[in-house]
Every structure is written in structure tokens, then in C-alpha cells.
Amino acid sequence: MSKKNLQLILCFVFVCVQFSYAQKTKVYTHDLKDYNEALHLYNSKQYQASQALFDRVKGETDDFETEANCAYYIANCAVRLNQLGADNMMEDFVKRYPTSTKRNSAYIDVADYYFENGKYARALKWYDKSGEKGLTNSQREDYNFKKGYAYFTSKKYDQAKTYFQKLLDSQKYGSQAKYYTGYIAYQEDKYEEANEYFEGVSEEDEFNEKLSYFKADMNFKLGNFQKAIDLSKKELPNADRKEISELNKIIGESYFNLEKYEEAIPYLKAYKGKKGRWNNTDFYQLGYAYYKQKDYENAIKQFNKIVSGSNSVAQNAYYHLGECYLNTDKKQQALNAFRNASQMDFDLKIQEDAGLNYARLSYEIGNPYESVPSVLTSYLKKYPETEHQAELEELLVSSYITSKDYEAALNLLEASKKYSDKETYQKVAFYRAIELFNDGNYQDALTYFEKSLKENASAEYTARATFWNAETNYLLDNYDIALTGFQSFANANITDTEEAQTIDYNLAYTYFKQKDYANAITNFEKFITNNADDTGRVNDSYLRLGDSHFVTSNYADAIKAYDKAIAMKGVDEDYAYFQKAISYGFTGKTNTKISELDTFTKKYKTSSLRDDAFYELGNTYINEEKTENGLNTYEKLVKDYPKSSYVPKALLKQGLINFNSGKNQVALTKFRAVVAKFPNTEEAVQAVATAKLIYIELGQVEVYANWVKNLDFVDVTDAELDNATYEAAEKQFIQNNTNKAIEGFEKYTQQFPNGLHATKANFYLAQSYFSKGETQKTIPYYQYVLQTERNEYTEQALARLAQVFLETNTYTKAIPVLKRLEESADFPQNITFAQSNLMKANYALSSYAQAVNYAEKVLANEKVDDRIKSDAHVIIARSAIATNDEDKAKLAYQEVQKIAKGKLAAEALYYDAYFKNKEKDFDGSNTAVQKLVKDYSSYKRFGAKGLILMAKNFYALEDAFQATYILESVIKNFTDFTEEVSEAQKELAKIKTAEAKRNSSVTPAEDNDGN
Secondary structure, X not given: OOHHHHHHHHHHHHHHHHHHHOOOOHHHHHHHHHHHHHHHHHHOOXXXXXXXXXXXXXXHOOOHHHHHHHHHHHHHHHHHOOOOOHHHHHHHHHHHOOOOOOHHHHHHHHHHHHHHOOOHXXXXXXHHHHOOOOOOHHHHHHHHHHHHHHHHHOOOHHHHHHHHHOXXXXXXXXXXXXHHHHHHHHHOOOHHHHXXXXXXXXXXXXXXXXXXXXXXXXXXXXXXXXXXXXXXXXXXXXXXXXXXXXXXHHHHHHHHHXXXXXXXXXXXXXXXXXXXXXXXXXXXXXXXXXXXXXXXXXXXXXXXXXXXXXXXXXXXXXXXXXXXHHHOOOHHHHHHHHHHHHOOOOOHHHHHHHHHHHHHHHHHHOOOOOOHHHHHHHHHHHOOOOOOHHHHHXXXXXXXXXXXXXXXXXXHHHHOOOOOOHHHHHHHHHHHHHHHHHOOOHHHHHXXXXXXXXHOOOHHHHHHHHHHHHHHHHHOOOHHHHHHHHHHHHHHOOOOOHHHHHHHHHHHHHHHHOOOHHHHHHHHHHHHHHOOOOHHHHHHHHHHHHHHHHHOOOHHHHHHHHHHHHHHOOOOHHHHHHHHHHHHHHOOOHHHHHHHHHHHHHHOOOOOOHHHHHHHHHHHHHXXXXXXXXXXXHHHHHHHOOOOOOHHHHHHHHHHHHHHOOOHHHHHHHHHHHHHHOOOOHHHHHHHHHHHHHHHHHOOHHHHHHHXXXXXXXXXXXXXXXXXXXXXXXXXXXXXXXXXXHHHHHHHHHHOOOOOOHHHHHHHHHHHHHHOOOHHHHHHHHHHHOOOOOOOOHHHHHHHHHHHHHHOOOHHHHHHHHHHHHHHOOOHHHHHHHHHHHHHHHHHOOOHHHHHHHHHHHHHOOOOOHHHHHHHHHHHHHHHHHOOOHHHHHHHHHHHHHHOOHXXXXXXXXHHHHHHHHOOOHHHHHHHHHHHHHHOOXXXXXXXXXXXXXXXXXXXXXXXXXXXXXXXXXXXXXXXXXXXXXXXXXXXXXXXXXXXXXXXXXOOOOOOOOO
């Protein structure tokens, strides 16, 4: 019978009793009607209306029991309407109406209401208030079950179990009690106990459907894998979507544990993960199953999703990942995997074997994180009893050379020579010196060549170090030391090295620099005879051979040598032609000289020697008394080359010729032009002196006096003292008494700031300070020399002053000096110096268009060497990068790659990898990075940048392990390069955030232990 029907019957009985006594008033009859209506509304769940009517009845009735009943229902409605203070209203009812028939059921009713509406915590509160006292057996069973279930849903399993255990034999609740008690045991990993309770659940019971999953899972956890498989497969057809995923996991893992990997794979793949995510163990099991099937590619795809793992599962996974990479010939990837496994100590055997593989691979392909000798040495120290000791010691000795990280190798060798010998040290020191030499760091290179020579263990490397030590001294202008070194190498009779092929050439040049032309000639001829295929050096040898004969007055032999050079049509063909023409003059064949010089001016119109040719041709015409031709040639020189150093000489000669011809006014015009345009030069002094004679002859001494009065460099009264003071200083300069020369020249420039020799004195004073290395003191003196347009010291002063400014990176001051040098230099090497440094200075000042302009000028000169060419290509490339013209940068870096060495080669390789990454050629990009870190390991910044690129490549290739591991290694091993470390951190955070969406073992942007 329902509660509602029971209440109606009670109401009916109550009404009948009242009428039988006929004692109640009309008002009470009205109250009963309203009370019944309120009760009807309550049972119809119209709590708001019911509460209002009960409240009215309560206020109007005089009957205590009716009032108590109304208070009970008002509080109950408040509970059901979730009104503020509802619980207090029920408490108040119990206190105010202790004799009410509804007092005992009040707490239970509220508790049941909350229970039925899933508010278990609030239900518990009221069950605690009610207690079991006064309940029937049936009511007590209801009480125990509901209270137990409320605790169960709150995961208060100990309290829940207390109440469920009271119901284990209950006919009504027994199956449920056993199920929930079993479930609690299951959650506490008490599988045997859980199984006992689950066995007691009736097969007809609704809970039995869920038991198959629990039993399968329990058997799996108890190690009963076959039974777990059988139970899970039986349950699969009836399971819901979530349970299907979990059952597949149980079957897959059970097969995995039974080592039935082929059977495990489809079930492991069917697992959907927790909330759609796997963890590291899930990836490991599927990966290992593929590995055991020798399906290495699919194994890699699972293992490499294990990111930042740091436990036994991860160590095992990384070790087998390394094996998979090896089996698919991915050695760089294998290196990283074995390195990671070797750094964990969960399984010491795996750690040792992984370390061995890491050491071997480091030797084979290079190591971007640490030097190969360091890797091998560390392994030998950690495992001194290894059966692979002989093999690794052999690799170690070889690695000092093959690793190419010579600086790190030397540090290791100098710290401990246990695994090496003198010969190894000698070779490593030699290659480190060569590395420094290629980077232009000559002083440090000398230090390491000396270290190599000190060991003297290998005749070959002693000879080679001797050769390069001599070459370095040659470049530092230490010709005596260089000659001794080259002679020692030649006497060593080492014939099968690259150095042996050029020794005669090197000796010849050193003799040439020392003006020992006889020996220079002998060695140039010897080189030409034995090295016909080396056309570049042979061509140069003919030129220097011609020069050597020329300066020793063997003009016929000089002409023959120059003719050989001209026939080769190589570099400096114009120089050879010019020198040949001059040589004809010295052999008395003046007409041939004139003819050759005239041909030269027409054939080599862009030659830097064309102004020289005009001047020499003019002089020859004059000497042959072909005055008109001579004057015309001088005029053409002045017109075509107004900034040439020959212009003041040509103007002076024009003046002298006209003076000697009696053309005084024409002569004066020329002399005054020399003085006006080229003051403070010897030509200007001579022009003034000759002009003086003309003015005297013309009787215009007053005009002369007025003219020279305004010339700072002419002070006739002090001429004798001027000359004496200058000559005293010059004498010390010639004798290389630098300090006394400086003292003398300073005295002269102070006494005669605009004296007859002011230009020369300032120049020599600057040169003296420069030779002492006090370069900043040279600045005002070089600037004095340069205050006029042109003199014989201008070119050298410009080159030296530019060099001084460049030493301190004072580019804004260097640029105008370099521009002037470029425009006015006679020597091609000074033009190249100016242009190459103009490109660098403009790049440093972010004037990229100008930098590129000068770089292209440098490249247009066929005579520049590869080092300068590679600098030019790099400037073009860097400028293109800075201006976002990546197409142009790519082409420029390709050119750099062809010829560059050292740091520039490393930079070019990095950009090769960079552009391939941009083009999505990720494998090609990785190949370039591997070459970079193997062959140019000394250049750490580019190594770090390359590794970051490699990490991006691997992530694009869906290898999250490689990507994260490489980035973590960059962060750990390249701390000196903060910009690169910062980029690696950002990239790592981005990848981990993405990986955390599919792998629950990954914490976004943080290292974690995995699962």
C-alpha cells in the first residue's frame, strides 16, 4: 500500500470519528477540509501551494496534533523546495513537537528525500540524526543500505563497508551489498577478496553484467592472463563503448605478458586511453610488440611518443628505440636514444649496453653534445672491466683526430694522457693550429704549432707543423723565421704531403720578400718545372720570376718570364704587359717600349696601371725629344686620372718643359696648379722654387712674394733649420731607432707645423707609432698627411688609418677613409682592402644595400682569393636575411659553401639546413645539420642553432622523442648561448603542450617522470 493511500484512509477515519461524536464546530470542519486539500497538494508534489495552505491551517487550528502535522509538512515542503533554512525548520519541528506521531519519521523522511535525489552527503547528515532506534527490521535494512551507499558514493569505503556487511545475508539487499563490498575490495587491490564477494552476486541480478569486466581485470592483475583474456573476450559483445576500450587493453596486455606479441597488437591498438589519452606505458607496450615482430618502423612510431620519461619503462623504451633506429639505419636518432637510456640507472645492464652503443655511434657519426674522446674516456672510466676495452681504446686514439673538435680533444689530452701518446697529441695540436690559421687567428695558431713541434713524435707531422709555422710567420712578415722553417721542411724530404707540392713556391716567395732574388729565381723556376698543372701558382711564379730578373737588371729574361705569364691569360696579365714594356726600355729598345705602352693604354682600359703607363709613356716621349707627344700624354693622364698620384708629377713636368722652352706663362700656370692642388708635396716645393726663377726673370718678384706669403709650407727664412731638424729625425727613422725617431719627428712637427717636410714628417711619425703597436696615437698624423688631395704617402696613410679605425670598430670614421682609398689607390690590393672592409663596415652599421654593393664589387674582381670571396658572399647572404630576401640569401650561402672554411663554412651549412627546413625537406635539413655538428664541432653557436632546427625537423617527421630530447640537450649543454637556449625552451614548451593532448604522462612545458 502506498504512503499516499495510507494517509487518505487515516484522514477518512479521522473524519468519521469526528462526526460520530458530533462535537466539533463548523469552523473545525472547515479546517479539516483545508488540511486534506493541503495534504492532497503535498502528495501531488505541489509543494509551494501545499506549504501555503498548511501554513494557513496551522495558524487557524486549535488542535495541537493538527498544528504539529502542519509544521511537519511545512518543513518537508521547505526541504523539497530547497528553501533557505529548511533544515532548521525540520529541527525546530522535532524540538517543538516531541510527542508528534511524525517525530520519529521526520529525520528519515528528509534523509530519504536527499538520498533519492542523489544528495548523499546531506542524506548522511540526516541518517546520522535519525539513528536506527525504533526502526523495524525492514526499515533497518533500508537504513543500512542507504547509509552504506551514501558513504560509498562519497568514496568513504571503510564506513560504507561497515553498513554493507550488515546486509550480506539480506534477501532484499544481499546481492547489492556483496557487489559493493567486492567493488571496495577491488579498488583496494584485494582481488581475491573481491572475487569471493562477486561470486556471491546472483546471476540474475542487475549487477552481474558489470562483474565480467571486474573479474577480467582482477584476473589480469592477479596474473591469470589467459583467464583474463577469456573473460574479456566473452564480455566484449555486451560491453559499452568505454568498457570495450578497457577490455581491449586487458586482452592486449595479457597477450603482451604471455609474450604473444602478434596477438597483442590489434587489442593494444584498439585501446582508447583514459579520457582519450594514452600514457608512456601504453606506447611502450605497443612499440615493444612491434619490435618483437621486427616491425621496426611501427615500433619507432610508438616508442618515440614517450616524451621526457624517467623510469624503468622509459629506459627500456629508449634502449629498444635505439635498436629500432639502428635497424633502420637512422644513426643520429639512435645516438640520442642510446644516450638517453645510458643516462638512467633503473636497469644497470641496459645502462651499460646503451652507453656502449652511444660511444660507438659517437665515434662513427660524431657527437653534437660532447667531444667524442670525452664520451669514450668516460665509458672506459665507468666500466674499466668491460670486455670491449681494447676496441674502445683503439677508437679513442683515433677519435682525437676524427672528431674534429680539436680544442676539446686537446683539453682532454692535457688533463690526462692515459689513453694517448705523444704522436696523438702532436697531431691534435697540429690540426687545432690549422683550424686557428684558417680563421685568421695567426698568433694563437703559432702557439699550437709550437706545441705540436715540441712533441716531435712523428716525422711527417713535425715537418708539416714546421711548414705551417713558417707560413704563419710569413703572413706576419717574420720572413727570417719563415725562411728557416721552409728550409727545414725542404730538408726533411717529406714528399707525399700537400705541403711538399708547394714548398719551392713558398721558399721562392720568402727569398723574394727578403730581396734575395737569385734564390727566388732558382726556386720559382724549380716550382714551374715540377708543377705544370698548378696553373694559378705557375702564372704567379712567372710574374715574380719576371720581377726578380727585372730588379736584377736581367731584362731579357724578365721579358721572357712576362711573356709566359701573358700567354697564360691569367691574373695580372696587365701587370706582366706593363712590366714587359718597361723592360724593353732598359734594353735600349725605346721604340718598342713606346709601342708596347701605347698598346697597353688601348688594350687594358680598366687596368689600375693605365695611369702608370701614361706617365711612363709621357716620360719616354720627352726623353726621345718628342716633346709634343709627351705633353699630350701628360695632359691625357691629368684629364683621365685627376686623382692619380702621377698628376702632380705630370703637372710639374709640363711646367718644367714649358719653362725650358721659354713658355714662362704656361709654365707658371702649371706650377701654380701643382701648388694649389698638391701643397706640402715635394712637387709643390720644386714648383715654387722654379716659379721663383721665372718671376725673377720676368721682374715680378713682388708678385712672387705676395704669392708665397699665403703658402704655409714655404718659409724661406727658416729653411736651413727646417731641413736640419727634419734630417736628424729621418736619420733615426732609417736606422730603425723608433723611439728616437718619434722624439725627433714630434720636435719637428711642433717647431715647423707647416714646414718644408711636414707631410713626410707626419707620415713617418705615424708609421713609427704604428710599428710600436700604439695605433691610436697615429690618427692625427695620418690625418695631417691626408689633409691635401694627393701626395706620395696618401695611399699608405689611407690604408693604415682605415686599419686603425677598423681595429676599434669605429666604422663611421673608417668608411670615409676607405671610400677615399678605394677611389684613389694605385695598388689593386689596397682597392680590394677598401672594398672588402667597406662591405663589412656597412653591414655592421645595418646599411645593407651599401654592404651588398661593395660585396658585389669584391666578387667582380677575379684576383681576390677565396677567403675574401667567401666573406663577400656571406655579407650578401646576411644582408638578404636581415632584409627578408631569403631567395637571395639562399643563393649566396650556396656560393659560400663552395669555397669557405672554418666558421663561415659552419654558417653556410647551418643556412643550408635552414632553407631545407623551410622547404619541408626535413630529412635533407637533418643531413646538413649532421654534417655541421660532425665536421664543424668547434663552432658551438652554429651547432646549437643547427640542433634546434633538427628538433623542428624531427617533430615535423612525427618523432616527438627526438625533438624533445634534442631541445632538452641544447638547454643543458649550450648554456653559454642564451639566445639559442631561450629559443629551445620556447620550442620545447610548444611541443610538450601539443604532446600532452595525446599522452597523459607528459606535463605541458615541464619535465616529468612519465608513467
